[in-house]
Amino acid sequence: MRTKDGEKQRALFEATIRVVNELGFASSSVSKIAKSAGISPSTLYIYHKNKEDLLVSTYVEVKREMGAAMAGCFDESLPVRDILRKVWFVLLQCACARPDHYRYAEQFSNSPYLELVDQEELERHFRPLLEVVQRGIERKIIKDVGRPLLKAFLFHPIPFLANAWLREGRPMTEAEMETSFTMAWDAIRL
Amino acid sequence: MRTKDGEKQRALFEATIRVVNELGFASSSVSKIAKSAGISPSTLYIYHKNKEDLLVSTYVEVKREMGAAMAGCFDESLPVRDILRKVWFVLLQCACARPDHYRYAEQFSNSPYLELVDQEELERHFRPLLEVVQRGIERKIIKDVGRPLLKAFLFHPIPFLANAWLREGRPMTEAEMETSFTMAWDAIRL
Amino acid sequence: MRTKDGEKQRALFEATIRVVNELGFASSSVSKIAKSAGISPSTLYIYHKNKEDLLVSTYVEVKREMGAAMAGCFDESLPVRDILRKVWFVLLQCACARPDHYRYAEQFSNSPYLELVDQEELERHFRPLLEVVQRGIERKIIKDVGRPLLKAFLFHPIPFLANAWLREGRPMTEAEMETSFTMAWDAIRL
Amino acid sequence: MRTKDGEKQRALFEATIRVVNELGFASSSVSKIAKSAGISPSTLYIYHKNKEDLLVSTYVEVKREMGAAMAGCFDESLPVRDILRKVWFVLLQCACARPDHYRYAEQFSNSPYLELVDQEELERHFRPLLEVVQRGIERKIIKDVGRPLLKAFLFHPIPFLANAWLREGRPMTEAEMETSFTMAWDAIRL
DNA sequence: AATGAATGAGATTTCATTCAT
DNA sequence: TATGAATGAAATCTCATTCAT
Numbered sequence: 001m002r003t004k005d006g007e008k009q010r011a012l013f014e015a016t017i018r019v020v021n022e023l024g025f026a027s028s029s030v031s032k033i034a035k036s037a038g039i040s041p042s043t044l045y046i047y048h049k050n051k052e053d054l055l056v057s058t059y060v061e062v063k064r065e066m067g068a069a070m071a072g073c074f075d076e077s078l079p080v081r082d083i084l085r086k087v088w089f090v091l092l093q094c095a096c097a098r099p100d101h102y103r104y105a106e107q108f109s110n111s112p113y114l115e116l117v118d119q120e121e122l123e124r125h126f127r128p129l130l131e132v133v134q135r136g137i138e139r140k141i142i143k144d145v146g147r148p149l150l151k152a153f154l155f156h157p158i159p160f161l162a163n164a165w166l167r168e169g170r171p172m173t174e175a176e177m178e179t180s181f182t183m184a185w186d187a188i189r190l
Numbered sequence: 191m192r193t194k195d196g197e198k199q200r201a202l203f204e205a206t207i208r209v210v211n212e213l214g215f216a217s218s219s220v221s222k223i224a225k226s227a228g229i230s231p232s233t234l235y236i237y238h239k240n241k242e243d244l245l246v247s248t249y250v251e252v253k254r255e256m257g258a259a260m261a262g263c264f265d266e267s268l269p270v271r272d273i274l275r276k277v278w279f280v281l282l283q284c285a286c287a288r289p290d291h292y293r294y295a296e297q298f299s300n301s302p303y304l305e306l307v308d309q310e311e312l313e314r315h316f317r318p319l320l321e322v323v324q325r326g327i328e329r330k331i332i333k334d335v336g337r338p339l340l341k342a343f344l345f346h347p348i349p350f351l352a353n354a355w356l357r358e359g360r361p362m363t364e365a366e367m368e369t370s371f372t373m374a375w376d377a378i379r380l
Numbered sequence: 381m382r383t384k385d386g387e388k389q390r391a392l393f394e395a396t397i398r399v400v401n402e403l404g405f406a407s408s409s410v411s412k413i414a415k416s417a418g419i420s421p422s423t424l425y426i427y428h429k430n431k432e433d434l435l436v437s438t439y440v441e442v443k444r445e446m447g448a449a450m451a452g453c454f455d456e457s458l459p460v461r462d463i464l465r466k467v468w469f470v471l472l473q474c475a476c477a478r479p480d481h482y483r484y485a486e487q488f489s490n491s492p493y494l495e496l497v498d499q500e501e502l503e504r505h506f507r508p509l510l511e512v513v514q515r516g517i518e519r520k521i522i523k524d525v526g527r528p529l530l531k532a533f534l535f536h537p538i539p540f541l542a543n544a545w546l547r548e549g550r551p552m553t554e555a556e557m558e559t560s561f562t563m564a565w566d567a568i569r570l
Numbered sequence: 571m572r573t574k575d576g577e578k579q580r581a582l583f584e585a586t587i588r589v590v591n592e593l594g595f596a597s598s599s600v601s602k603i604a605k606s607a608g609i610s611p612s613t614l615y616i617y618h619k620n621k622e623d624l625l626v627s628t629y630v631e632v633k634r635e636m637g638a639a640m641a642g643c644f645d646e647s648l649p650v651r652d653i654l655r656k657v658w659f660v661l662l663q664c665a666c667a668r669p670d671h672y673r674y675a676e677q678f679s680n681s682p683y684l685e686l687v688d689q690e691e692l693e694r695h696f697r698p699l700l701e702v703v704q705r706g707i708e709r710k711i712i713k714d715v716g717r718p719l720l721k722a723f724l725f726h727p728i729p730f731l732a733n734a735w736l737r738e739g740r741p742m743t744e745a746e747m748e749t750s751f752t753m754a755w756d757a758i759r760l
Numbered sequence: 761a762a763t764g765a766a767t768g769a770g771a772t773t774t775c776a777t778t779c780a781t
Numbered sequence: 782t783a784t785g786a787a788t789g790a791a792a793t794c795t796c797a798t799t800c801a802t
Contacts, residue, residue, distance in 0.1 A: 001781050002786040024301040026215035030772060040788045042774080051772065103300075110293075110300045111214040145369050148354035152347040153373050160346050164338035179335050183343050187377035195761080220797055230763040232799080241797065381802050382765040404681040406595035409792060420767050422795080431793065483680075490673075490680045491594040525749050528734035533753050536730050537722040544718035559715050563723050567757035575782080600776060610784045612778080621776065 009047055011037040016058040017104045025111055030054070056116050059108045062101045067125025069094050074128055080136040081185060084154070087129060088181045091155075095162030096171055102159040103166075142188050153187035199237055201227040206248040207294045215301055220244070246306050249298045252291045257315025259284050264318055270326040271375060274344070277319060278371045281345075285352030286362055292349040332378050343377035389427055391417040396438040397484045405491055410434070436496050439488040442481045447505025449474045454508055460516040461565060464534070467509060468561045471535075475542030476551055482539040522568050533567035579617055581607040586628040587674045595681055600624070626686050629678045632671045637695025639664045644698055650706040651755060654724070657699060658751045661725075665732030666741055672729040712758050723757035 015037035020028045030051050034041040048054040073090045075083065095102040108114060123130070133150060136142035142150070161180055165172045172180075205227035210218045220241050224231040238244040263280045265273065285292045298304060313320070323340060326332035332340070351370055355362045362370075395417035400408045410431050414421040428434040453470045455463065475482040488494060503510070513530060516522035522530070541560055545552045552560075585607035590598045600621050604611040618624040643660045645653065665672045678684060693700070703720060706712035712720070731750055735742045742750075 001784045002779075003781085004786070022302070024215060024303065026218075026301065026303075028216070029770080031770085041772085042788055042790095043786080045773070046786065107300045110296045111216070112212065113214060113216075143369075143373070145373070148351065149366075149370055149373060152350050152354070152370070153343065153377060156350050157342040157346060160342050161338065164342070176339075179333075180339055180342070183333070183335070183339060183377040186379075187343060187373040189376075219795070221795085231797085232763050232765095233761080235798075236761065381763045382800075383802085384765070402682070404595060404683065406598075406681070406683075408596070410794080411792080421793085422767055422769095423765080425794070426765065487680045490676045491596070492592065493594060493596075523749075523753070525753070528731065529746075529750055529753060532727040532730050532734070532750070533723065533757060537726060540722050540726050541718065544722070556719075559713075560719055560722070563713070563715070563719060563757040566759075567723060567753040569756075599774070601774085611776085612784050612786095613782080615777075616782070 004047075008037070008039055008043070011039070012044065012047055012054070013058055013061060016054060017062070017100050020055075020107060021100045021103050025055075025107060025113075052113070052116065055108070055113055059105060059113070059117065060122070062105050063122050064125055065101070066091065066094060066105075070126065070129060076128075076132075080132055080139070080141055081189075083132050084136075084185065085181050088158070088184065089177055091158050092162060092172065092177055092180070095159055096165060099162055099166045102162050106159050106163070140190055143190055150188055154184050157184060198227070198229055198233070201229070202234065202237060202244070203248055203251060206244060207252070207290050210245075210297060211290045211293050215245075215297060215303075242303070242306065245298070245303060249295060249303070249307060250312070252295050253312050254315055255291070256281065256284060256295075260316065260319060266318075266322075270322055270329070270331055271379075273322050274326075274375065275371050278348070278374065279367055281348050282352060282362065282367055282370070285349055286355060289352055289356045292352055296349050296353075330380055333380055340378055344374050347374060384427075388417070388419055388423070391419070392424065392427060392434070393438055393441055396434060397442070397480050400435075400487060401480045401483050405435075405487060405493075432493070432496065435488070435493055439485060439493070439497065440502070442485050443502050444505055445481070446471065446474065446485075450506065450509060456508075456512075460512055460519070460521055461569075463512050464516075464565065465561050468534075468538070468564065469557055471538050472542060472552065472557055472560070475539055476545065479542055479546045482542055486539050486543070520570055523570055530568055534564050537564060578607070578609055578613070581609065582614065582617060582624070583628055583631055586624060587632070587670050590625075590677060591670045591673050595625075595677060595683075622683070622686065625678070625683055629675060629683070629687065630692070632675050633692050634695055635671070636661065636664065636675075640696065640699060646698075646702075650702055650709070650711055651759075653702050654706075654755070655751050658728070658754065659747055661728050662732060662742065662747055662750070665729055666735060669732055669736045672732055676729050676733075710760055713760055720758055724754050727754060 012033070015033050016028075019033045019036050023032070030044060031041045033054070034044045037044075044054065048057065069090055070087050073086050075086065078086070130147075133142060133154070137144045157180070161172070165176075202223070205223050206218075209223045209226050213222070220234060221231045223244070224234045227234075234244065238247065259280055260277050263276050265276065268276070320337075323332060323344075327334045347370070351362070355366075392413070395413050396408075399413045399416050403412070410424060411421045413434070414424045417424075424434065428437065449470055450467050453466050455466065458466070510527075513522060513534070517524045537560070541552070545556075582603070585603050586598075589603045589606050593602070600614060601611045603624070604614045607614075614624065618627065639660055640657050643656050645656065648656070700717075703712060703724070707714045727750070731742070735746075
């Protein structure tokens with residue numbers, strides 16, 4: 001009896017992102033993704049129930065990895081602003097290092113597929129971050145304006161910026177990162 | 191493609207947005223859009239060269255209408271902040287009034303279709319706005335950080351916020367609009 | 381605008397019966413049927429919603445034609461036995477003339493597809509026949525044993541017999557038909 | 571194909587009947603049957619050369635069991651009519667007790683698969699019965715009309731009747747069995 | 761201008777079967 | 782013996798587009 005191949009699983013994950021970024025959801029077919037992963041389309045169905053499952057679990061995995069990257073740089077002992085600054089830098093660096101992952105997440109979360117994902121579960125990956133923000137609110141450092149508004153200025157700009165620099169074809173400089181965080185912080189701080 | 195019936199043209203425009211929002215680009219077909227517009231798929235080809243042309247020109251039209259809405263509220267005699275505040279309110283109101291148009295634009299601009307659109311031409315609709323921003327920079331009122339960063343905090347949040355409130359099922363209050371603009375302004379002002 | 385082609389409709393009907401008889405339900409595919417009808421598989425979907433609809437409506441049409449053949453030979457003025465005898469002969473002749481139609485009906489009605497058909501509607505085609513049987517019961521000519529038992533001996537044997545002779549490769553003689561009807565009649569008469 | 575586990579063999583036999591009855595030949599796949607039997611599709615190939623072999627040997631086994639049930643009630647010392655009556659009752663009871671086995675046999679024998687079965691060998695199971703019928707013919711008790719006609723009225727109705735009662739959801743009463751046999755007997759007796 | 765009919769290409773998915781353990 | 786992994790072939794059905802009226 002053969003055993004499920006972790007390498008194939010990963011190849012599928014990367015291929016999905018690659019193909020969707022290149023062709024968009026409209027033209028991404030299961031066969032193209034399978035071919036890009038170097039496996040047979042039928043083999044894909046051993047790893048995923050159907051196309052939807054492939055796309056959704058790819059999204060969830062991207063989000064999980066983003067959450068992990070963030071968690072890895074978390075230092076609760078720092079002041080609120082410094083924690084957020086560090087996270088901002090890490091996320092921006094990730095977005096620039098793996099812009100395709102971020103672009104995939106953007107495409108996905110702007111499509112009706114998003115409704116198939118359990119939002120609660122996704123947020124769990126970012127729980128510590130949300131708690132820091134909450135602490136900032138309680139200490140009157142951050143505006144008490146509800147989560148959507150804070151999201152809109154603190155997280156939402158990140159992939160957009162990564163994308164913009166990607167299109168310019170050069171990496172973001174340290175100074176540009178600093179500037180961008182300052183803008184986000186100015187938006188949310190009291 | 192021999193243009194004629196304005197009513198059908200409009201029906202197609204709305205149907206495209208409706209269907210793409212409901213099904214996503216992945217599952218939106220020419221036939222479904224035609225059916226939703228109450229015309230035959232063959233008739234659609236009188237108005238549009240092909241599917242791509244349909245999707246692209248729908249996007250351009252959405253952007254044009256957004257530009258027009260903005261232009262309609264433009265009062266050059268006001269101070270920079272007040273101009274931007276007015277525009278922000280109008281765009282947010284539009285986004286809340288026709289969230290589907292905005293959602294369509296979001297989906298479209300996160301897809302590879304975007305590359306088919308002449309960005310220069312699109313920006314023309316927003317020229318006056320960009321000039322006001324430029325004036326703010328020159329007068330040391332707005333941070334001089336390049337267009338992408340300003341876009342990221344001044345325009346990009348708008349459809350995201352409209353979407354967030356749409357999901358909550360209630361309209362944005364005047365106070366919430368004021369708060370959100372304040373955040374955007376805090377982000378970009380010097 | 382082209383108009384739906386009655387010839388194609390008929391070709392599909394015959395092709396369905398032909399292919400299913402040759403290969404059985406297990407190996408009959410939409411493509412094979414379309415090819416056998418001389419049309420493209422996609423064209424088939426203009427005439428039938430899906431495979432199921434194709435198979436079901438083919439069955440219904442076969443039954444309708446059987447009903448029509450029977451109705452055409454119906455002479456209410458004759459005694460009960462003579463009416464049934466005439467019907468028996470006509471149905472046997474039909475079954476022998478178009479054995480594929482009958483074989484199709486047999487295969488179909490022994491498959492779970494049968495449950496998709498409105499039995500009430502089917503029986504309508506045979507209403508006059510059922511009424512004659514009823515009359516026979518009332519006049520104490522035919523056993524009053526319920527419809528299933530009468531069906532089992534009066535109609536059910538017909539395609540079986542047609543099939544048997546088909547396999548022998550020769551037509552049924554007049555005498556054999558007479559004998560077979562006598563047996564059916566002996567079974568149901570009082 | 572290296573036979574071994576009798577329990578699995580039986581589970582496969584029952585699963586084949588179950589699945590085919592539920593889904594029909596058209597939709598019954600090896601994997602579905604294997605899953606329904608609680609084994610892996612690969613294991614199935616230890617017991618059967620291929621799908622065809624699975625279906626055919628299931629049919630043969632059903633027939634063998636029917637023959638055995640009949641043989642078990644056979645009392646050569648009785649008069650011809652009484653032997654046939656006993657057999658009729660037993661077969662009807664079997665058909666009602668295991669309607670799925672009979673339904674499977676019906677589906678199978680109305681499909682082109684039937685041609686893969688050695689008819690001679692099948693008939694061997696029913697040899698004693700056929701000899702009794704022959705004796706009846708010689709003693710001028712039964713019509714001398716050839717085997718197909720006798721089959722059509724003496725055996726063919728049985729699964730049809732079992733099916734009809736199955737659909738009504740209640741078992742056949744003793745009286746109904748008596749009536750049905752009387753009809754069969756009336757059909758074939760001189 | 762408008763549209764139902766028509767279709768080749770291609771979509772997603774399942775199948776029967778073999779492989780490797 | 783037993784089985785999960787693997788796959789080429791083929792299934793059903795939809796698509797974007799053109800044809801013919």
